[in-house]
Amino acid sequence: MSLSDGFHDVPPGKVAAVVTHLEMRAPADVRPAPTLAGMTLRRVAAPSSDWYKDLFRRVGAEDWLWFSRLRMEDTALKAIIADPRVHIYTLIREGVDEGLLELDFREAGECELAFFGVSKNLIGTGAGRFLMNHAIEKAWKEPIIRFHVHTCTLDSPQALPFYIRSGFTPTRQQVEIADDPRLSGLLGANAGPHVPVFR
Template sequence: MARRPPLTSPSATAVPPGRLSVIVTFLEMTAPPSHPPLPDPEGDIRLMRAAPPTVSFYRYLYDTVGEPWLWHERRRMADADLAAIVTDPRVEVHVLYVDGTPAGYAEIDRREPEKTDLGYFGLIPDFIGRRLGPWLLDRAIRMGWQGGTRRLTVNTCTFDHPKALPLYQSMGYRPYRHVSRIVDDPRVQGWLPRTAAPHIPIVG
């Protein structure tokens, strides 16, 4: 078994009001999965690429999937800056539909040579707990390996669903770096409602 990289030591000082402590884990795969694809879930399940998505539709996906986990970076981007990313042909936004309703998405970023990053991945809250996450991740990984890449990367953090890190590892990702940070709380700054992510207390 590979040895887990040591965690960066968190700050010994208390987290100041309006800020949060978070540990980010960076993971990689250096070979495609050897196991067979996971079977399709029951029901009308479709995975379709939005090529490209409109900014408004992308914001719906990002905001709805990410609000429970404090995703905020792309909420803060101007439409033109966000469009430049999501309409880039090297960035793929694959949307999961269940019975015709958007249920989640996976964003595959091929902008760096010989490396493919799973930039964003997640389910809309109504669809969590239906075993769709492992299937969507399995499909995203297999799509990520297409095109001759040599390395797949992803990162997760302690704000994310507690099953996120074990799921990535079960699919073949291995941690290679951990970083401890103190960050501004986007709820305090007004980028997210204060009711978002109730599992993460607001400091101060």
């Protein structure tokens, strides 16, 4: 179905986002990143769902309305994050997990940058650039021909230009409509303050 030109109402209780898909067909050059004293990157094999959801919330849920993984039943979530073809990394500062990098190799010949971000404690420190350099390096160490990601207008406005600067090329856009997670109590009423609630 294609949308006609013009405005389209978003039903009450829903949120709408424009989703941009991007891809990289060859390894991009890594961009200079600061040396991050006291920070380490660690792979977490088969993390517990509680650990994963806590980090997911702190990186993306409260500010940017990340909610897809929080809606999942634990068995479905565990099936993804325990899969050996899904590589999950955390960026640690002073013993606290502050960044999430999730590389999904379940599709042969491809890697999806499934989730990527740092907590508000690291925004502006260069940690995102550091994490992206590792994402590019680790993705292309595997036998892939395509590295892809998508972002949307619910996310940080810095996300899309950051991905483009990192070497990803936009390939298509979609409109996504979903139940507002703040109305069900999945996220707090003050989450995603840049997105209005329509009851």
